[in-house]
Amino acid sequence: MAFQILLNMFLGFMWMFLTVTYEPVAFLKGYLFGLLIIFVFRRFFESRFYLLRVIAVINLLFIFIRELILSNIAVLKVLLRPKIEVRPGIFAYTTVLKEDWQITVLSSLITLTPGTLVIDVSPDNKVLYVHAMDIEDAKESIKSIKDTFEKAILEVSR
Amino acid sequence: MNGIADFFIIVFILLGAFLSLVAAYGVIRLPDVYTRNHAASKAATLGVMSVLLGSLIFFYVKDGYFNSRVLLGIVFIFMTSPVAGHLISRAAYNSGVKLWGQSVQDDLKSAPHMKKTASKDH
Numbered sequence: 591m592a593f594q595i596l597l598n599m600f601l602g603f604m605w606m607f608l609t610v611t612y613e614p615v616a617f618l619k620g621y622l623f624g625l626l627i628i629f630v631f632r633r634f635f636e637s638r639f640y641l642l643r644v645i646a647v648i649n650l651l652f653i654f655i656r657e658l659i660l661s662n663i664a665v666l667k668v669l670l671r672p673k674i675e676v677r678p679g680i681f682a683y684t685t686v687l688k689e690d691w692q693i694t695v696l697s698s699l700i701t702l703t704p705g706t707l708v709i710d711v712s713p714d715n716k717v718l719y720v721h722a723m724d725i726e727d728a729k730e731s732i733k734s735i736k737d738t739f740e741k742a743i744l745e746v747s748r
Numbered sequence: 749m750n751g752i753a754d755f756f757i758i759v760f761i762l763l764g765a766f767l768s769l770v771a772a773y774g775v776i777r778l779p780d781v782y783t784r785n786h787a788a789s790k791a792a793t794l795g796v797m798s799v800l801l802g803s804l805i806f807f808y809v810k811d812g813y814f815n816s817r818v819l820l821g822i823v824f825i826f827m828t829s830p831v832a833g834h835l836i837s838r839a840a841y842n843s844g845v846k847l848w849g850q851s852v853q854d855d856l857k858s859a860p861h862m863k864k865t866a867s868k869d870h
Contacts, residue, residue: 654826662767662794665787669774678783678848680857701830702793707786708834709841721782721837 598624607713620626638748646745650695653742657702664704668723679725683718685740690715692743699739706732753809760802780848781840789833796823801815 598621603621606612625641632639668676683700687693692716697708705723713718722729774787804818 658794658826659791661790665774665790666770669770669777669787674777674779675781678780680847686787697834698827698830701789701833705786707782707789707837709837721786723783723786740761 591637591640591643594628594635594637600624600701601627617664627696641661643746643748646742650742650746654699655703657699657704661702661704668705668711676724677726678721678723680721681725681729683720683736684716685718687740687743688715689747692747693718696736696739699743700736703732717741750809757802757806757813759800760805764795764797764802765863767791767798771795781845782837782847785833785837785840788806793825793829796825800825816829 601624602617602621605623606616609616609620628635629639629641637643668674685693687696693711697711697718700706700708700718700720703739707721707722708718710719711717719734720731768791771791774791775784778787780783800818800822804815804822807813807815807818813839
């Protein structure tokens, strides 16, 4: 992905030199033409067309913000009730992710999810130990949410 | 235009102050370290972020001055506070802080890599 971006920058500069105009607008124009060229020649690269990955990263960012707001609403609901009725607990969650940065992103996503907080990651990077505020209703729904998270993270690294 | 901006500024700053208040209230009210950490690491994050966002919009509308440092502050808090919550609760667990009595389940106690430290206590 980094190589494709670098190549695209190079094509942008190339356009500036070809047209002998050294302005940001000329660079942007060259960058867009370079994007088209990279799209046409996408089968010669090892990874896929990099714009798809950029879209996946932006998608992940929106998931982060949405989860932050939802988790705050969930915490508010628990706290402002007259009597605190929570059944906390720690459960183990087996993850399919392999690389370090993926697990870091996943665990900070889980920490920002409603009612969950990562306590420990096992040394072989396979199991996350998650503290849940309310383990009964959390477990089922959280499993499905995390499947969407893992899918979004895998989409970035594909 | 200015009226709409004023509305957003007021909403962001009041919401941020309210969320910080709720986080403090949760730290007092909840039973153990881990549940308190839930309130502190989530509500305080969004609270500080929305106060910063409100002040960013305020100075942009009033003085026409876009302070990128505030924007960097928002990003920095967003990145660091989940990690801080994780590290505090992990340190608490490893130094043997007990879960609340009414906790249902504890998978970490029987985890393979925790066996050594657990048997040392007995």
